Amino acid sequence: MPHVVTANCDSCRFTDCVTVCPVSCFHGDESRIYIDPDACVDCGACIPACPVSAIAEAGDLSDDQQIWVSINAERALATPLIISKQPPLPSAADRRAQLGF
Template sequence: MPFVVTENCIKCKYTDCVEVCPVDCFHEGPNFLVIDPDECIDCTLCEPECPIGAIFPEDDVPAGQEGFVALNKELAVAWPVITVRKEGLDDAKEWEGKPDKLRLLER
């Protein structure tokens, strides 16, 4: 069961998770990260590294965020792999935990 990056990552994009991934399954967009479900080996290392709790096993994605399963798969094909930690977005702290951020996703 692959892991999924969910809504809380939008406009934050902390990358602590990418450094611990042994198979480089994270992909980076302008203001969001995704996990390639075909590359993810379900190692569980990324989930506790996310400082804002935006990563979940596919079967445990919060209610109302099920669409992020397909979104991760779709965007992983289009976006480049990221393997090195970077600083979060400049205004990330302001966006942590805010609801309804999907409309702010930059592709």
């Protein structure tokens, strides 16, 4: 089951996950990143790399988070591929603190 980026990524856009991913499955827009479920090989390397715990295996999501499966699939097709680490958003430090990390 593929991994997905959840709401914790909103306003952060940390891309540490991209540096540990063995395939090119991360895409991003101006406010967050997404995982292409067709490209994800389910290795899980991205989960501990995320500084705001925004990534989870789709099967581990609660019912109220299941919406992120379709959001990631749709937005990954519509956004550019990210293949290297990028600077986080200016709001990332505040968002990280808000999330308690």
